Amino acid sequence: MSTEPSAERDLDGLGEQATDGHTRLTDISGGTEGRSMASIPEYYAGKNVLITGATGFMGKVLVEKLLRACPEVRALYLLVRPKAGQSMEQRVSDMMTCKLFDRVREVNPDFHQKIIPISSELTQPGLAISPEDVERLSACINVVFHCAATIRFDEPLKHALQLNVIATQQLLSLAKQMQHLEAFVHISTAYANCNRKHIDEVIYPPPVEPKKLIDSLEWMDDSIVRDITPRLIGDRPNTYTYTKALAECVVQQEQDKLNIAIIRPSIVGASWQEPVPGWIDNFNGPSGVFIAAGKGILRTMRANNDAVADLVPVDMVINLTLAAGWYTAVHRRKTEKQNDERPKSALVYNCTTGGINPFHWGQIEHHVMSSFKRNPLEQAFRRPNANITSNYLMNQYWILVSHKFPALIYDFVLRLSGQKPQMMRIFNRLHKAIGLLEYFSSQDWEWNSENMSMLMSQLTPEDRRTFNFDVRQLNWPEYIENYCIGTKKYVLNEDMSDIPAARQHLRKLRNIRYTFNTLLVVFIWRVFIARSQMARNIWYFVVSLCFKFLSYFRASSTITK
Ligand SMILES: CCCCCCCCCCCCCCCC(=O)SCCNC(=O)CCNC(=O)[C@H](O)C(C)(C)COP(=O)(O)OP(=O)(O)OC[C@H]1O[C@@H](n2cnc3c(N)ncnc32)[C@H](O)[C@@H]1OP(=O)(O)O
Numbered sequence: 284m285s286t287e288p289s290a291e292r293d294l295d296g297l298g299e300q301a302t303d304g305h306t307r308l309t310d311i312s313g314g315t316e317g318r319s320m321a322s323i324p325e326y327y328a329g330k331n332v333l334i335t336g337a338t339g340f341m342g343k344v345l346v347e348k349l350l351r352a353c354p355e356v357r358a359l360y361l362l363v364r365p366k367a368g369q370s371m372e373q374r375v376s377d378m379m380t381c382k383l384f385d386r387v388r389e390v391n392p393d394f395h396q397k398i399i400p401i402s403s404e405l406t407q408p409g410l411a412i413s414p415e416d417v418e419r420l421s422a423c424i425n426v427v428f429h430c431a432a433t434i435r436f437d438e439p440l441k442h443a444l445q446l447n448v449i450a451t452q453q454l455l456s457l458a459k460q461m462q463h464l465e466a467f468v469h470i471s472t473a474y475a476n477c478n479r480k481h482i483d484e485v486i487y488p489p490p491v492e493p494k495k496l497i498d499s500l501e502w503m504d505d506s507i508v509r510d511i512t513p514r515l516i517g518d519r520p521n522t523y524t525y526t527k528a529l530a531e532c533v534v535q536q537e538q539d540k541l542n543i544a545i546i547r548p549s550i551v552g553a554s555w556q557e558p559v560p561g562w563i564d565n566f567n568g569p570s571g572v573f574i575a576a577g578k579g580i581l582r583t584m585r586a587n588n589d590a591v592a593d594l595v596p597v598d599m600v601i602n603l604t605l606a607a608g609w610y611t612a613v614h615r616r617k618t619e620k621q622n623d624e625r626p627k628s629a630l631v632y633n634c635t636t637g638g639i640n641p642f643h644w645g646q647i648e649h650h651v652m653s654s655f656k657r658n659p660l661e662q663a664f665r666r667p668n669a670n671i672t673s674n675y676l677m678n679q680y681w682i683l684v685s686h687k688f689p690a691l692i693y694d695f696v697l698r699l700s701g702q703k704p705q706m707m708r709i710f711n712r713l714h715k716a717i718g719l720l721e722y723f724s725s726q727d728w729e730w731n732s733e734n735m736s737m738l739m740s741q742l743t744p745e746d747r748r749t750f751n752f753d754v755r756q757l758n759w760p761e762y763i764e765n766y767c768i769g770t771k772k773y774v775l776n777e778d779m780s781d782i783p784a785a786r787q788h789l790r791k792l793r794n795i796r797y798t799f800n801t802l803l804v805v806f807i808w809r810v811f812i813a814r815s816q817m818a819r820n821i822w823y824f825v826v827s828l829c830f831k832f833l834s835y836f837r838a839s840s841t842i843t844k
């Protein structure tokens with residue numbers, strides 16, 4: 284298996300083998316090729332597209348953009364499972380009524396006719412797709428986008444393997460039966476190789492041969508698997524990144540039979556522009572942290588102020604994904620016409636921002652805080668004031684003072700008023716969540732993203748506008764502001780017209796804090812200082828020192844005027 288950077292990855296003869304062994308999607312035919320190919324909407328016109336994970340965060344944005352920007356697409360087949368007592372048809376129809384689809388509904392009110400749900404549970408043999416559906420898909424699908432995965436960091440290894448690796452393998456088998464398949468696009472993560480500091484657009488050797496692991500875990504019971512998981516995942520932080528690396532390997536094993544692109548986004552955040560700025564629908568990754576900070580619950584977190592926060596907006600990731608699907612398919616057709624017999628290879632796109640338009644966690648903290656002060660969330664627990672620190676002890680100190688102590692007081696008040704205590708429980712869950720994220724916010728990585736830049740150079744000017752993934756255009760402060768507003772509007776379903784009331788609530792919290800601090804000082808005075816002569820002397824000494832310092836400061840500032 285050729286997995287090292289030096290592996291022959293010659294882009295069917297059209298790419299360039301770089302001196303570092305890294306294949307780049309070079310400016311084929313002097314950069315004019317893009318203009319001779321069909322545009323992206325032209326390519327998708329009349330195509331049948333299969334999408335997994337369409338009910339997820341990225342899948343929904345993909346479905347929406349495809350319907351809106353490529354209105355001539357023939358049909359979207361969505362592999363969906365029934366869930367929480369809802370049939371898959373019900374889930375898909377609920378999904379289409381959500382706000383995300385407002386724009387496409389305006390331009391094409393009948394867009395739902397293009398959506399065909401297919402019942403599928405990806406963890407089951409044969410993906411639990413009926414034989415009739417297998418036949419139907421094999422006969423008509425032209426492009427596959429594989430987005431489904433478990434993205435939980437604490438997923439038991441067996442389940443993560445089942446969904447992220449075995450299901451991918453099964454989907455590839457299905458893809459091989461598809462008679463008209465032109466492109467298979469697999470969504471991976473930029474952190475699949477987070478055990479490396481510099482990550483090229485190549486598939487690295489897997490930590491273990493996937494088949495061997497699948498065979499060995501099959502007979503082990505869950506408790507044994509749990510015990511050996513830390514040894515297996517080694518220098519990766521969780522089962523998610525580990526299984527995503529294995530998934531890349533199983534995808535690579537089919538690269539000579541299928542036309543494959545692998546997209547590796549870093550931390551996918553709210554939308555930049557489309558369909559609306561700031562669209563987000565979940566608590567994953569930074570969104571949950573932003574909300575917890577905006578609600579005044581999160582006051583401290585371990586993160587490196589100077590580390591690059593490699594966030595990438597979801598609409599940019601989806602634009603790149605659609606462009607990669609187009610390029611993979613059109614490019615293959617050309618090489619087939621040329622009767623090129625050389626082996627194909629999967630093309631990897633690191634979809635990241637840090638190398639091109641870096642922004643740091645310290646800056647994120649600043650902009651998130653100021654945004655939530657301008658546009659506060661409703662019913663905040665305390666005034667938003669979160670600080671990040673890379674110092675472990677400092678963080679522990681603030682957890683005690685700013686998280687646990689207020690939670691205890693709050694729960695005590697709830698108990699007194701006959702209600703169930705809840706704050707400590709919320710903090711315990713928050714600590715678990717941020718504990719799992721700290722690995723990603725405490726260090727930075729360097730991703731090579733040349734394939735992304737070069738893909739952009741292949742687009743027509745019109746496609747470059749419609750499928751914009753030029754991360755240089757991101758204005759971070761504006762993006763973060765929209766992101767925070769998006770969490771308020773779309774995740775918490777809060778109304779923007781309630782902002783004055785939310786501000787009033789923050790003022791009330793500030794007054795409570797002032798009152799509490801005053802009472803605390805009086806209490807300390809009465810209990811500790813007023814009772815001892817020595818404590819009183821120290822107190823007067825400190826107060827007079829402060830007074831002298833203030834007088835000196837005032838005098839010196841008058842002189843300098
Ligand atoms: C101002 C400061 C700036 C600095 C800011 C630094 C940000 C630094 C981000 C790095 C980000 C790296 C991202 C890697 C990039 C990929 O590769 S993408 C894959 C990303 N995957 C994830 O983010 C999944 C992480 N989440 C999980 O694994 C699970 O949700 C957890 C955290 C283990 C919790 O599991 P659980 O206890 O079973 O519960 P679950 O039902 O999932 O959620 C429980 C509660 O926690 C909340 N929650 C879930 N996730 C979070 C979260 N991230 N935060 C807070 N609450 C959360 C839920 O809303 C829920 O609350 P309720 O609705 O019950 O009130």
Ligand SMILES: NC(=O)C1=CN([C@@H]2O[C@H](COP(=O)(O)OP(=O)(O)OC[C@H]3O[C@@H](n4cnc5c(N)ncnc54)[C@H](OP(=O)(O)O)[C@@H]3O)[C@@H](O)[C@H]2O)C=CC1
Binds near residue numbers: 339342430433470568
């Ligand atoms: N979000 C991020 O920050 C990043 C995500 N990625 C990758 O992007 C892809 C999409 O992520 P995202 O949209 O955020 O994830 P979500 O968790 O939002 O969506 C996951 C999707 O997978 C589906 N799915 C999960 N289990 C099954 C199953 N057993 N059978 C059928 N479908 C299933 C879910 O369906 P259901 O609704 O039924 O649960 C859902 O549609 C993933 O491959 C992820 O690794 C990469 C980098 C960052």
